[in-house]
Amino acid sequence: MRLLLLNGPNLNLLGQREPGLYGRQTLEQIEQDLNQRASAAGVQLDCFQSNFEGALVERVHQAMGEVNGILVNAGAYTHTSIALRDALLGVAIPYVELHLSNTHARETFRHHSFLADRAVGVVSGFGPFSYGLAFDGLLNHLRKAAV
Numbered sequence: 001m002r003l004l005l006l007n008g009p010n011l012n013l014l015g016q017r018e019p020g021l022y023g024r025q026t027l028e029q030i031e032q033d034l035n036q037r038a039s040a041a042g043v044q045l046d047c048f049q050s051n052f053e054g055a056l057v058e059r060v061h062q063a064m065g066e067v068n069g070i071l072v073n074a075g076a077y078t079h080t081s082i083a084l085r086d087a088l089l090g091v092a093i094p095y096v097e098l099h100l101s102n103t104h105a106r107e108t109f110r111h112h113s114f115l116a117d118r119a120v121g122v123v124s125g126f127g128p129f130s131y132g133l134a135f136d137g138l139l140n141h142l143r144k145a146a147v
């Protein structure tokens with residue numbers, strides 16, 4: 001089993017960026033924790049972060065035929081990117097959308113997601129723990145689908 005963790009714009013600043021909202025853990029720490037969870041579960045995890053929409057789209061294309069599932073925190077592109085939605089649907093890889101913050105408890109422009117309606121599920125509001133929850137949820141879904 002191979003999964004891809006995709007992080008969008010400004011998530012490289014985790015740890016420094018609005019810590020009251022997003023916590024003090026860096027993206028590197030989050031990726032390390034998730035890698036530990038992945039190796040304990042016998043899963044190979046690839047991690048990719050970009051501030052560029054096109055780079056995220058291309059990374060999704062690259063995943064076709066290589067990964068079984070995608071964990072995606074698309075940051076602000078969640079609320080704006082039809083291109084990322086089309087890429088995820090185009091490669092037909094099951095994905096879970098995740099957010100550190102509860103986007104529904106924030107500004108109304110964050111309430112809409114271009115990814116949510118086709119996701120396996122959405123995890124939002126648990127800080128860095130959202131990544132672990134999303135990982136467990138996606139893995140459970142894929143393992144159930146495999147039997």
Ligand code: DQA
Pocket residue numbers: 009010011073074075076077078098099100101102103110
């Ligand atoms: C975010 C929520 C988005 O609305 C925001 O643009 C982000 C981070 C989150 O993880 O809570 O960059 O995806």
